[in-house]
Amino acid sequence: MLPPLLCNLWKVHDYVALALQKQAGTGNFIGPWFTQMNCVVTCDPMNVHYMFSKNFINFVKGPEFRKIFKAFGDGILTADSDMWKYQRTILHSSFKTRRFEKFREKIVRKKVESCLIPLLDHVERQGIEVDVQDVFNRFNFDTICSIVLGFDPKSLTPDFQEVACMRAFNEVGEFIFYRHILPKSVWKLQRWLRIEAVKKRAEAFQTFDHFLRESIASKREKLSQNKEVISTEDEDDDLITTLMKDEEGKESVGDKFLRDTAFVLFVAGRDTITSTLTWFFWLLAKHPNVEAKILQEIQNKKEVKDQVYLHGALCEALRLYPPLPVVRRQAIKHDILPSGHEVGPRTVVMISLYAMGRCEDIWGKDCLEFKPERWISERGGIVHIPSYKFISFTAGPRTCLGKDLSFIQMKIMATAILCNYQIHVVEHHPVSPALSILLQMRYGLKVRITKRR
Template sequence: MAFHGYAAAPTIAALFCFLYFFHRRLCCRHPLLTDYPILGMLPQLLFNLWRAHDFFTEILKRHGPTGEFTGPWFTSMDYLVTCDPINVHHMLSKNFHNYVKGPEFRHIFQAFGDGIFTADFEAWKYNRDLFHSLFKQKSFEVFLVKTIHNKVHNGLLPILDHVQQQGRVVDLQDVFNRFTFDNICSIVLGNDPNCLSIDFSEVAIEKAFNEAEESIFYRHVVPRCVWKIQRWLQIGQEKKMTEACKTLDQFIHARIASKREELSKYNENEMGEAHHVDLLTALMREGKAHDDKFLRDAVFNLFVAGRDTITSALTWFFWLVATNPSVEAKILEEMKEKLGTKEKSLGVLSVEEVKRLVYLHGAICEALRLFPPIPFERKQAISSDMLPSGHRVNSGTMILFSLYAMGRFEETWGKDCFEFKPERWISEKGGIVYVPSYKFIAFNAGPRTCLGKDSSFIQMKMVATAILHKYRVQVVEGFVATPSLSIVLLMKDGLKVQITKREL
């Protein structure tokens, strides 16, 4: 009897596998890739991982803007993937409350804690209202612009002058990383670490942010059981994640403790409110009940929002401009035309001046369309729903929006969608063409639209005009711009350029 039982086991297992495979085929009605037994569609993704964003763009163009990705059996790697603006509009705006980040998202993005990017429902609303009130304060707006202006004038331009005089190749992405890190430290913590220095020494905290973001991307492309085992054993990418989070936490908590001590002294001396308007100070004064964990999570989320995204946008913008001389010429011509006789003594432009540069605005929007700083977004359905495209969404379904693919779809942007063409953003009357946020989704859409959108444009325009007026940026011969495998769309090997002074 025992022998017959053992002999039947493989048959039962084979039957079970066949039935499960058949069940998956029935459930997956719109497959994006070949669904292999046991491994699902993961092998094809891993084979194309080095070009993941372009790979998914090609797949979505071939099979339609919405389809299903199924991971290995019995893993939580099944997704509905879409780049259809109508579906995006439905999920991010019309039926916003049914599509949340969810517990799985918070598990993968554990480094973000319970900050605004991972929170849902009342916790998200509280964070949103709090930051909105802080960002709209006039004192903060003045402080923000002054900080950016001073860093461009006293940090960025002197460094580029030094590099230009030496005639050496420089990684412009690294320069922007340091520039934005100093900026965000000043704006959030009220302290400038001066990472943007001539010696370009390694900054441990900056490296830790990059490693944490790469680890989060890694968690999206391997089964949860794999990265959980790696975390338990402290090996591979998960070891880097643990070490990065430790470095980040030590840095942030030290600044929080220092700020508390600083504020207690100011209170004792009855110093005025205007002396400190950085966001950490404002958070401490705005909510006396905010504990260190809340402040840590808030600071981390603000750092990612205000540092990495700006670095990404500036890096891809300058690469596109440097490789499209006609666009560069038009930006310079607009600066000369709109700013009149100021062109020869141009320094760092004011907010009012950069707002007049329509073609530059179009060029930045084009860069963000083609290379959105956050290349994909992730949501989870609370209840069953039917998307406008006709695709069924079950309760608990994970959805991925490919923002990268959305900027490359003919149906939305026309047959020239792969071209860098700032003119598509400019109307016949010379104004900015309005594009709904669910089509141009670089700053998200619906209630979760980025609060820092306007300040981001101001910062990018200040940097772009200051550099383009004084210098010509030339990409080194043979350099290939490759997107990094991270949740933020940086360049894998940086942006290698030579800086030369522009003839005025």
């Protein structure tokens, strides 16, 4: 089955969605024997509910996944069983406090005012084209860095300067992607032949790793020099400082844990929000009626929590273009999925979140339409759709930890942009997904900006 998949690589997610539709939602993928690519592929919500919640214990990320994503270290995204539980508990308790929520919101609002708006003003005054995907990437890199490590690397500037740590992070992403799609044998051969690109990517990994370790070490140093600060909680403490202060009187979580956590949050938090916002603005450009309704709502309801229609529009972007189009799980023991498909020990199951977002059985005949109205209840609230159906943040005990943060950040950014500017996608700009683990746009999203009167 590999050759037709490769022939359709540039539209692989649509290809898989169509194939799954023909297979009633679940099928077996058989690759050439040497690639070890055999797996079950599904977009059936009942299978998803089973694997992510009911029999969660039997479906793990698995050792192969950890090998592919070795660069992540032993962070929460790749961990399983007790190691995962330990990290989830620690991260959950720091992430979900009111203080930390307020801190994150403050960082985002400050960044919008001090960098995003001035940059867009500059673009508007100059009358130049700008790639908003790049703008969002830089914005998110700076905010994640501020939230996690407590400083802004200032990659979002009008001259779009190259910041070394961000460039290294981008290259690490490419490295992981190729490691993910290439069969193990090809990958090993490349490494053995010491192909230049492989060497370059390894260097990028070292640069980013060094950046994280240095930032953590200097934070420890500062805290150890100022002992009385350790016992007091500051409302502007970043995540790593919070975790270090939490160690007081307990066993240290250790710098490796902090490094791996920081890495994971860069990975989990940057490109996901970038991807959603980029597709969202592209969808708005194609649906001016939706844009007009969002603007009307913003004028009537200033608080982000009350912006129900904007919330619905973002959910639509997430449904049609889930930033992580595919996630994978591996069975520990033999099992039978609700669809009747058998999985043996170590069978890999690929869950196509992309196909689920476009599944007629879940969303109805108009499943391919961008329709925020489907999220609005008769009483004007948000319709609750179970997470095993609206799967963009996955479901069950391993649900995304950054979901609330993401909505708040995306609403603040979208509101600020839409109130001040009109975004015009450059005519004939090619729009297609990039070959990547994340659903970003291959050529970015080139736009022109005018002031909203």
